[in-house]
């Protein structure tokens with residue numbers, strides 16, 4: 218029997234991996250949330266273990282309050298077979314810090330030419346339900362339609378990185394005035410919005426589930442609102458960085474702010490927050506994208522896009538959306554667990570629920586030191602920034618993975 222003390226719900230009693238009693242007479246100042254679930258994590262193993270491994274990424278996740286992460290398929294080799302997804306799943310079990318749920322690639326080698334064996338990945342030990350070519354868009358509409366039809370049979374979902382590639386050739390940042398001033402090729406909002414409109418129509422036509430990765434523009438929010446009003450099965454995520462940062466960060470040419478889709482304008486940020494608030498956007502996902510110093514700390518044009526997210530996500534969401542704990546539990550745990558079909562995650566903290574718990578101290582301030590993060594990479598956009606609120610403990614099925622702000626393994 219473990220007793221988790223000092224939470225805003227009261228003392229939480231845990232036995233055999235489940236909550237057996239909550240004592241509401243003993244309330245404290247720590248916020249107890251259901252273990253967070255990330256729909257969009259890049260763990261880089263196999264292939265780029267110099268940037269992140271399943272173990273280092275799992276540790277970063279646990280320190281961020283996560284108990285489950287969906288590991289994206291753009292590894293090397295690509296996670297496009299039952300063999301690779303089972304390997305990632307096994308590595309996650311061995312690390313034992315969070316449940317690692319592999320995402321399967323939609324197309325062989327992410328090449329966008331031929332469907333991968335989605336059924337074999339679904340039937341594998343990894344039980345894949347989310348498929349994505351993330352990093353690349355499934356841009357061929359015929360292939361996208363067939364993928365939607367295929368996963369409908371086992372209630373899978375296609376998570377689309379919405380980017381019409383013919384509109385983003387050579388793109389370096391958001392298309393607009395700032396890009397023009399900096400002399401960088403623009404990534405127009407329409408490249409994202411055109412794919413969302415097309416795929417929403419197709420998901421409606423097929424009757425299958427579509428999920429939109431890292432929504433970044435006001436127009437995308439409008440399109441998703443429209444798709445939902447039609448009753449189509451479309452869900453969407455927004456990243457913490459798109460809820461906070463704008464394209465102005467690019468003016469110093471610091472590649473830590475280079476990301477796909479790019480940081481946009483304040484009007485986009487406002488629309489994304491509003492979309493999350495009114496339920497158009499279902500959840501927050503980190504798009505944790507570790508890159509080595511060699512790949513990131515170079516000239517803007519050569520730097521890989523992507524930024525770290527797992528260890529700072531909750532603090533950024535509290536800062537941008539306010540301390541609305543029930544809604545944060547929905548956006549960062551219940552909704553992503555539902556979308557990914559993850560059993561045992563996303564449950565409200567109540568008697569009988571699995572003891573997947575994140576304990577957050579909203580009062581403590583800390584300064585982000587990239588070299589002190591658990592991630593193997595250091596490409597956080599918040600280096601030197603003071604954040605308010607930090608995870609003090611995380612429990613996976615009753616076992617602590619983080620205690621006193623430190624990983625237990």
Ligand SMILES: NC(=O)N[C@@H](CC(=O)O)C(=O)O
Pocket residue numbers: 259291351352353378475476477478504506507521522523524
């Ligand atoms: N977001 C990024 O800028 N990069 C991601 C790929 C992706 O999520 O598109 C990566 O794998 O590095």
Ligand SMILES: [Zn+2]
Pocket residue numbers: 351352353378430431477478
């Ligand atoms: Zn992506």
